[in-house]
Amino acid sequence: MATLAQHQHSPDDTIHGHGLRMTGQRRAVYDVLMGERNHPTAVEVFTKVRGQVPNISLATVYNCLETLTDCGLVKIVTHERGPSRYCPNLEEHAHFFCDSCGEVSDLPLRARKRPQDVWEVPENITISHHQVAFRGECPKCAKKKNLKSEARNLKSK
Amino acid sequence: MATLAQHQHSPDDTIHGHGLRMTGQRRAVYDVLMGERNHPTAVEVFTKVRGQVPNISLATVYNCLETLTDCGLVKIVTHERGPSRYCPNLEEHAHFFCDSCGEVSDLPLRARKRPQDVWEVPENITISHHQVAFRGECPKCAKKKNLKSEARNLKSK
């Protein structure tokens, strides 16, 4: 239901469809997420949103993020013990977390593939969601490290 | 390296290989994990372990779990905002979390399959780990629900 809504309606309509109001705070939080596509944490959203709504509280940001996820407008992304992050990309995708710089990026699902193709899911189990996280090193960080080790090699000569 | 170790050595040797000692506390924690294959939380391990080592502290259990994971003897499993769980199954596998009863079970990787087959991972990214979680309803809970709705149907006749 919510998934359909996003293709057809504005976020306002989606929220109204859930019997809720699109308040200034909710809009500001949503707009920050749509602007920042780097999976910000609640606190990061909070500081950004303060630019628009100067005296919004952190609790309200959490509330807004919760209602937005409940309405299906954003997805919540968790990783190990770190703080939750929020993501307005509603297409099916996995996440990649760079261990050195901490950046998070989206990895799209390949066409006509399903996670069940890779893991043995007993068929009497009903899957409603899946969350897939990869960890490793992003190209930027790999490059940095290479430069460093080159420098070391030059020095040791 | 740690992965190899588990096939060749006892946990003691693996720990020694990391320059650490196999203490009573560590062994007790490890034994609980090997016994309880249902992905216990730190607190659950703590209460079980107290049977063997009556005055072990929760902090020590956390420490032991950390060293065991560092040595590659157990894996840490996180799910949404819930507490971390620990798993001595070192084979590659995903996890299934039942939304109704909370049970966690292992889903093995299919032979000759890799997660990269399903998600588009740019090749200049190096993957070191992945964590895959499915959510849904386990067969037991599905059966229970069916019985309930049958009962309802009978009543309404």
Next chain:
DNA sequence: CACCTTATCAAGAACAATTCCTATTTAAGT
């Protein structure tokens, strides 16, 4: 428009899971 009802919000307290700190105990290596 006045009134009622409910949703929403800010602020701070409370909470759960985990980590940190410190003094004490234990074990290994001389």
Next chain:
DNA sequence: ACTTAAATAGGAATTGTTCTTGATAAGGTG
């Protein structure tokens, strides 16, 4: 036995998040 480093118990501290409360605002109704 002596020295040194590792490991532990216990409690305090931290982090991220949720809960509570009273105030505010916004729709809907007569």
